[in-house]
Amino acid sequence: MNIYDTYETIIGLEVHVQLATKSKAFCSDDTTFGADPNTHISVISLGHPGTLPKMNKKQVEFAVRLGLALNCEINPRNTFDRKNYFYADLPKGYQITQDASPICLGGQLEIKVGEEKKTIRLHHIHMEEDAGKLIHDVDPEHSLVDLNRAGVPLLEIVTEPDFRSAEEVDVFMNAMRQLVRYLEVSDGNMEEGSLRCDCNVSVRKKGDIQLNERCEIKNMNSMRYARQAIKFERKRQIDLMEKGERVAQNTLNFDPSTGTTSPLRQKEDAHDYRYFPEPDLPPIVLSEQYIEKIKLEMPPLPNELVDKFSIEFQLPKYDVGLLTEEKETAFFFLEICKKTNNYKAVSNLVINKIKPYCNEVKIGISKFKVSPKSLAEFADLIEDGKVSSSIAYQRLFPALIKEPEKSPEIIAQELSLFQSNDEGFLEKIVNEVLENNPKEVEAYKKGKKNLIGFFMGQVMKSSRGKAEPKSTSTLLRKKLEK
Ligand code: ADP
Numbered sequence: 001m002n003i004y005d006t007y008e009t010i011i012g013l014e015v016h017v018q019l020a021t022k023s024k025a026f027c028s029d030d031t032t033f034g035a036d037p038n039t040h041i042s043v044i045s046l047g048h049p050g051t052l053p054k055m056n057k058k059q060v061e062f063a064v065r066l067g068l069a070l071n072c073e074i075n076p077r078n079t080f081d082r083k084n085y086f087y088a089d090l091p092k093g094y095q096i097t098q099d100a101s102p103i104c105l106g107g108q109l110e111i112k113v114g115e116e117k118k119t120i121r122l123h124h125i126h127m128e129e130d131a132g133k134l135i136h137d138v139d140p141e142h143s144l145v146d147l148n149r150a151g152v153p154l155l156e157i158v159t160e161p162d163f164r165s166a167e168e169v170d171v172f173m174n175a176m177r178q179l180v181r182y183l184e185v186s187d188g189n190m191e192e193g194s195l196r197c198d199c200n201v202s203v204r205k206k207g208d209i210q211l212n213e214r215c216e217i218k219n220m221n222s223m224r225y226a227r228q229a230i231k232f233e234r235k236r237q238i239d240l241m242e243k244g245e246r247v248a249q250n251t252l253n254f255d256p257s258t259g260t261t262s263p264l265r266q267k268e269d270a271h272d273y274r275y276f277p278e279p280d281l282p283p284i285v286l287s288e289q290y291i292e293k294i295k296l297e298m299p300p301l302p303n304e305l306v307d308k309f310s311i312e313f314q315l316p317k318y319d320v321g322l323l324t325e326e327k328e329t330a331f332f333f334l335e336i337c338k339k340t341n342n343y344k345a346v347s348n349l350v351i352n353k354i355k356p357y358c359n360e361v362k363i364g365i366s367k368f369k370v371s372p373k374s375l376a377e378f379a380d381l382i383e384d385g386k387v388s389s390s391i392a393y394q395r396l397f398p399a400l401i402k403e404p405e406k407s408p409e410i411i412a413q414e415l416s417l418f419q420s421n422d423e424g425f426l427e428k429i430v431n432e433v434l435e436n437n438p439k440e441v442e443a444y445k446k447g448k449k450n451l452i453g454f455f456m457g458q459v460m461k462s463s464r465g466k467a468e469p470k471s472t473s474t475l476l477r478k479k480l481e482k
């Protein structure tokens with residue numbers, strides 16, 4: 001047995017979510033991403049003496065919303081602390097965070113890895129502020145500081161060490177991204193750093209109960225890199241243990257260009273942050289009514305919609321995945337499903353026609369100009385066998401987009417798109433097709449039964465898609481097997 005297979009990987013995450021508030025956590029500076037350096041700053045975010053922070057109500061609301069969605073206990077009286085350290089991107093010399101009494105306690109998120117469901121427990125969620133950004137690649141002589149991000153509100157979600165593979169981490173982070181977007185608390189954009197995580201990694205012999213020393217890989221904002229970093233770290237730690245050496249508790253940096261981790265600082269000589277209660281901010285006191293109100297305003301969550309679409313609507317996994325990826329699509333789909341029970345036909349329509357169309361003309365699906373009622377009617381026309389799906393997609397759909405106010409049924413009538421199972425009409429075409437293809441008829445009769453597809457195609461072509469498939473195939477077989 002391979003020695004590596006006798007170890008398991010243990011991972012716990014500290015996930016940072018940058019909140020989609022208009023202003024910063026403790027002052028009114030703008031938070032828009034990508035502004036010119038040092039234009040979204042003020043005496044408060046610069047940490048000038050004598051200034052006072054003031055809590056952003058939205059940050060609290062977003063924290064409670066996320067906490068409720070993750071089944072946390074909401075801490076009705078939570079407080080802020082100062083985390084002291086010296087760094088060029090931190091003008092105040094300390095970060096305002098929650099250490100002793102965070103806003104959300106416990107909680108969990110269920111993830112699905114392959115076919116298996118797994119629950120990841122959360123330790124807590126706390127509110128804090130971001131630091132500024134150092135820029136090392138603009139000036140050859142100096143490092144520059146951009147403080148636009150200093151004071152931007154964050155939530156930090158700390159999980160229990162429940163992950164056993166990089167794949168589970170990947171699935172969890174994607175679920176988290178989807179969730180914060182559904183809740184509209186963050187844009188979840190990993191490239192812009194709105195969602196990032198520190199990965200705490202340790203290894204232990206399978207069967208062992210005790211956890212070993214861990215390393216913390218900082219600031220992963222790409223899941224591809226996180227996977228590489230975890231894989232590298234796992235091997236590095238196993239190799240050390242096999243040599244009988246100790247894994248030192250380090251904070252690590254991952255270098256994508258080499259695929260390796262290297263120490264940023266060592267825990268032993270590292271930080272004493274000298275946490276103490278933030279004297280400039282009062283405790284956050286949350287009433288039951290306040291929490292209840294946020295609960296009532298909660299939108300349906302991705303996991304609930306996945307269950308609804310797969311169990312109640314009986315849709316295949318592939319459809320469910322695409323329909324629930326974004327809230328906008330899921331809600332749009334749900335609106336149509338209020339007017340019809342032909343869920344699969346609606347799903348096909350949304351996935352195969354409406355989404356691609358919206359992507360092409362670069363609009364959100366909620367801006368699609370045909371009403372849910374018309375789209376339900378469109379799906380019914382297909383499902384009731386009145387218009388073939390190919391004709392509906394190729395001719396009715398574009399016509400409907402040109403005249404979004406008009407009923408699909410009326411358009412179908414005007415363009416005479418209804419498919420026919422009228423015996424006389426069908427028989428005439430079937431006879432013609434058989435007469436025009438004597439060789440194929442011969443071959444079919446000698447046993448080449450899959451030629452039925454060829455005949456179907458010919459009938460569809462000469463009827464311009466109007467022949468109803470089931471009656472056509474019955475009639476064809478009847479004639480060919482005579
Ligand atoms: P701190 O960073 O303040 O020391 P904790 O020790 O509670 O905080 O843990 C921080 C993160 O490290 C959590 O996400 C936790 O799940 C994870 N973690 C703790 N111990 C281990 C371990 N032995 N292996 C992997 N992850 C761990």
Ligand code: MG
Nearest residue numbers: 014198200216
């Ligand atoms: Mg930590």
